[in-house]
Amino acid sequence: MKPLASLFSLFALLLFILVSLHVSPSWAASDSVYDTFLKCLTRRTQPSDHVSDIVYSRANSSFANVLVSYIRNRRFNSSSTRKPLVIVTPKRESHVQAAVLCSKDLGVHLKIRSGGHDYEGISYVSDDAFFILDMFNLRSIDVDIQKETAWVQAGATLGELYYRIWQKSKIHGFPAGVCPTVGVGGHLSGAGYGNMLRKYGLSVDNVLDARMVDVQGRILDRKAMGEDLFWAIIGGGGASFGVILAYQIKLVPVPEKVTVFRVEKTLDQNATDLVYKWQFVAPSTDHGLFMRLLLQPVTSQTQKGQKTLRASVVALFLGNSDQLLAITNKELPEMGLKKENCTEMSWIESVLWWDGFDEGTIPPLETLLSREDSTNFLKRKSDYVQTPISKANLDSLWKKMIELGKVGLVFNPYGGRMSEIPASATPFPHRAGNLFKIQYSINWSEDDPEIEKNYLAQIRSLYDYTTPFVSSNPRSTYLNYRDLDIGTSTNGKDSFEEGQVYGVKYFNDNFERLVKVKTAIDPNNFFRNEQSIPPLPK
């Protein structure tokens, strides 16, 4: 046998063994990467005991479970989705430092995941070989009620945070997202908003300090990192700059009783008049009133076989129902709000009500500590509206939504505190001048590529349709409603130009400052993803 032929047969034999063992060559490669990574972690961690317990290779029987536990979009949980070589789940800050340095030593891309709610899955999916740094073990919450502050680690969920605040005080809260399983690491580093944003602004408007690990493996607090970097990690997306370990937040006062309500109107009940007027009232009313508007095509109850549009106002008011009715009867009579639509409850109960328990009894508060979540296929997009949409245009929008059939819209009113904070105070620029944010939303449960194609086309078609009604130059978008349709980076030589395309949409005039911070802290772009802030070209 000729040497080349024997080499070829040897390779074929190896491949045959791998295939018959259902082991892919990348798996084999990942094992040796795992060994090298583990050795490095052991060397770099003091004390180095049990480091192997926090690292999962693909061969580990818990690997799939750890990976899937924090996947919140089924679109990125298919057999063809590329899997990480290794998942590392730090239990101490020093593990994070070692994980950063060892990934750098090995030249392997590091993805950072806290709650896993990224709408495009970019905390746990990548096109190149990668590790996941999964922060779920680092989730302590230390509330200091005297000082009205708390330190919260990145791996905590919003539900855990709300619950721990409530344990210490019934008259304090924190303005952040309405979904309790969202992670603090991604949410706060990407801005974070919830139903108190008109009264207290974004989550990041209430952040006092932070701890992070930079590309050199150093732990930096606000003083050590300096004001530029601190500014960047409160809204610019932490994953471009380092690993956020924890944030110190300022708690906000909430009344002992708040009021919630939900009111629905379809087109034959004058939904258009309600929505039209809502655009003027919701962004300018009492700062303690947040009236979210949900718009959904539904089957008509009155006209058989017909579709209609349902407008639902879901609201939180930081006060009692009499005060609320005095406001809404005067400012938005089109809503027809009545005392019997309103429920008074504690702020913490309102968190559960908002999480979808609005039609039944409120479950035990400990539900907020649950990390279980139902996971669907989904896609989101977002926009900002600066001029009210006319009734004629609303009518044509409803027609388009009914024609498409499934995609819904959520209007989130701004104004109040949001308009008082300068657009450059944090990287999040969408402040004064914005009436409301639109979220485009589609969820489905069928695991079928054709259905996925159809639904993705629907949401994109609606986004195209609304172009004349929303902000332009740039068409602004909210970072935490991640949308890879608006541009991505290959993180190669064109990363600056590529980054500008999505970066200006997410950050408007703040993009440039983010690039400067990035260039200073991570010039070689170790911390990167599909939509990260690029360093300036060298």
Ligand SMILES: Cc1cc2nc3c(=O)[nH]c(=O)nc-3n(C[C@H](O)[C@H](O)[C@H](O)COP(=O)(O)OP(=O)(O)OC[C@H]3O[C@@H](n4cnc5c(N)ncnc54)[C@H](O)[C@@H]3O)c2cc1C
């Ligand atoms: C069901 C649902 C409801 C939502 N509701 C709201 C809402 O009410 N308000 C709102 O503002 N947003 C909301 N969001 C969006 C949410 O705020 C963002 O998806 C947020 O980034 C999620 O954070 P995470 O830690 O859970 O996600 P992850 O997927 O873990 O991370 C998101 C991004 O942050 C990076 N990141 C995560 N942790 C760290 C860290 N420790 N250091 C550095 N970078 C990190 C990741 O790499 C990724 O780029 C919702 C999302 C979902 C799926």
